[in-house]
Ligand SMILES: NC(=O)C1=CN([C@@H]2O[C@H](COP(=O)(O)OP(=O)(O)OC[C@H]3O[C@@H](n4cnc5c(N)ncnc54)[C@H](OP(=O)(O)O)[C@@H]3O)[C@@H](O)[C@H]2O)C=CC1
């Protein structure tokens with residue numbers, strides 16, 4: 001049987017972490033073929049030196065893929081594509097992917113956001129797309145070097161309700177042999193919205209105060225603002241018939257307490273480092289838009305959205 005071809009697009013915090021794990025096990029067992037897609041200096045550095053992951057989970061810190069491409073157009077017959085980019089790059093990635101995928105390619109986005117699967121489906125209408133969410137604390141330490149801190153990253157994903165006949169056994173097997181901490185579900189919508197509630201509230205507040213997950217848990221003002229954002233999201237989720245439990249907000253603060261207290265969020269890092277792009281629209285923009293659609297007032301999110309626009313501009 002032909003070896004499966006696994007492609008990881010984006011070697012940042014998330015793609016670098018999960019891509020490293022998948023590739024490292026492949027390095028020793030060679031059960032499948034891996035291609036990394038990276039651009040610019042990341043492409044050059046990883047091509048030359050391999051991908052480095054600094055993590056307490058791995059003693060060997062370097063891994064070399066079977067192939068590395070600078071553009072998606074160079075990928076041939078992928079069986080599984082992990083999309084690990086920021087949301088502002090998603091449209092472009094999907095556009096390019098539409099030229100190279102086969103009818104059997106499975107797409108697994110590993111990103112934040114509640115509408116990622118729908119957005120990919122508009123560009124790749126015939127593909128199997130696995131809805132997911134992820135908890136991990138990892139970032140680009142320097143070009144080609146990813147640093148991961150705290151507990152092992154956790155991926156939660158589900159089958160595609162529109163492609164229930166797609167065989168996912170081999171995908172689950174790849175994740176298992178790669179020692180990736182994952183949960184596979186029939187439906188992951190509740191998990192995706194719970195994660196959204198977590199990252200949108202902690203992301204927006206840490207970005208506004210340039211603080212940390214620990215500070216949002218302990219500072220009275222930051223915690224109150226985070227809770228208000230969570231309540232706004234919870235009202236929207238209710239109207240969308242996404243069933244969050246009565247203790248979700250409490251549980252999310254318990255979850256936050258399991259992160260190293262000084263953990264920064266990805267939104268905070270992007271906004272406070274003055275990057276040209278950030279995921280403010282994915283978080284605050286989405287809450288405000290859903291609020292308009294479902295007639296839910298979102299004053300706290302709107303205020304922080306405006307505060308952050310001032311910081312950015
Ligand atoms: N980091 C974290 O701890 C967590 C992040 N997330 C979410 O995961 C997603 C990914 O985030 P993260 O990994 O942190 O983002 P990063 O910015 O660290 O990495 C994204 C990478 O994708 C690359 N990229 C973008 N477009 C392309 C392309 N067309 N071809 C090749 N490479 C491309 C970027 O390249 P370049 O460097 O050239 O811009 C960048 O290196 C986001 O939605 C984020 O919110 C979720 C949980 C935790």
Ligand SMILES: CC(C)(CO)C(=O)C(=O)O
Nearest residue numbers: 134135136137199265266
């Ligand atoms: C909050 C965190 C670190 C949890 O995984 C995250 O998703 C992000 O910063 O994007």
